[in-house]
Amino acid sequence: MKATLKILLRTNYQTKEGKQQLCLRYTSYRRTTFIGLNISIHPKHWNDTKKQIKASEPYHLHYNQLIKQQTHKAETIILDNYLKPLPVAEFIHQMKDKHYGNTDFYTFIQNEIELIQSARTKGTIDNYKSLINKMKEWKPALTFDEITLDYIQRFHDHEIKTGNQLSTIYKKHANFKFLIGLAVDKEKIAKNPYDKFEIKKITKAQNNDILTEEELQKLQHAYDNNTYTGGKKEVLREFLFSCYTSLSYAEFDNVTYGDLKPVTIKSKSDENQKEETTITTHYLLCNERKKTNVMYKIPIISKTVEQLLEREVTIKTKKGEEHKDKESFQKIFSPLTNQPTNRYLKEIMKDQHINKTMTFHRARHTFRTIAARRGIHDGIAERIMGHAEGNDIKDIYTHLHDEDIVREMKDKWIV
Known part of the structure; x- marks a missing residue:
């Protein structure tokens, strides 16, 4: 029957x-x-x-x-x-069974995102989820057969009307292309329509992309004077640290005090540098970037940056206050999620009368620009930032010593 x-x-x-x-x-x-x-x-x-x-x-x-x-x-x-x-x-x-005979792209992709979590950084997974949630607001349901070149163009036009910057829009396109690729791999879609849509990479820096050293001093002054408290103070602390060191937002949740490696520097006084005069110890913050799997090495060579690490904790005893170093396993920073971080950052910029469109990632732009102006060697700047090894800097990475990184920053850029 x-x-x-x-x-x-x-x-x-x-x-x-x-x-x-x-x-x-x-x-x-x-x-x-x-x-x-x-x-x-x-x-x-x-x-x-x-x-x-x-x-x-x-x-x-x-x-x-x-x-x-x-x-x-x-x-x-x-x-x-x-x-x-x-x-x-x-x-x-x-x-x-929500997966049986499913034709809804959102339902499919939410399950796929769960499957790839272990292979992607938390920030990347959050970006995928955020994209899907935003797309649902514009189009609550999306079947596989609706994902066409025309749909992608309409999505692009919608993002422009919403007021998003082109750089942000093309990042969304890149994420959407990847997610559609998962559907293609599972034969839910015959061909990725992004094959006929150009995703442009906006790399040109604008004047409002970076901060000047004078603006950094203004922010540092606000931090030193405890202008902010709670989460807003933590955001300012992390942002300043990133401006001085280029530590990326995704890494703040990972670094511990155990990642600080001591490096001894010997200084010579005569012209031939034969006579040893002083020996100083500085620290390198070393870990592997999730995005590139490349080891970054960040020199800590100034009192200002050291204070941002907050390595000591004050303990009140009957005899008085005692200072004790934090344990190696303890995390250095307590970052908030991306949305409140950037919201606080914009509020801080407004408070300090810094009229620039600022996101947390601009801290790395600021570091790279100031480093270039100070004459920091490209290979050393790349190593500090943890960029993927390219052909031009591969040999430099191979022969680069920790002492070279510390000396370069100490000689040319002390905050």
Whole structure:
């Protein structure tokens, strides 16, 4: 006996407003079940011939998309079991399985994101989730067959109208292209439409991308005078540290006091540098960048930067206050998530009358620009920043010693 499916309004119950529930009716082996679609409308808004909600209902587009998805899923289950129809209970079970016959891109990709979490940084995963949530606000449901070149162009136009910068928009495109690639790999989509859409990389720095040394001094003064407290003070601390050292936002949650490596520097006094005069010890903050898997080595060569590390903790005892170094396993920073971090940062810039569009990543731009102006060697700047090894700097990386990094920064840029 063939199973049958029909979409209809339940007439045996209606709300106080006169609305009726929209349901899928499934019949198999002379048994029938009704599966609610969580959609209640006035009967006057229902077109029973087309099995669609009329445009007179304010949410008709969203509702019709949901109807289309659920009907397609039910029909897929029936066709997959055409020769031996499923009993009512089994059909209901298959309908509740959100991955069975799924045609919704959002549902698919949320599951895929969970699967790739271990292979991506937390920041990257957060960017994927944020992108999907933003896209849902613009288009609540998205089927695989809707992902076309035209859809990508409309998404691009929508982002421009929203007021986003081109650099931000193209980063979203890059993330969306990757996510669509996951659907292509699972044969949900035949071909990635981004093959015909150019993702431009905006790399030209603007005047409002970086801070001057005078502006950094103003921010440092605000920090030293405890102008801010709580999360806002922590954001300023981390931002200043990044401006001075280039530590990327994604790494702040990982570094511990155990990542500080002592480096001894010997200084010579005569012209031939034969006579040893002084020996000083500085620290390198060393760890591996998640994004590039390249070891960064950040020299800590000034009192200002050392104070931002907050290595000592004050303990009150009966005899008085004692200072004790923090344990090696303790984290140096306590970063907030990306959204409040950048929100606090914009508020701080406004408070300090620094009229520049600033995000946390601009700290690395600031470091690189000041380092270049101070004459810091490119290879050393790249090593400090933890950039991927390119052909031009590979040999420099191979022969670069820790002492060279410390000396270069100590000689040319002490905060």
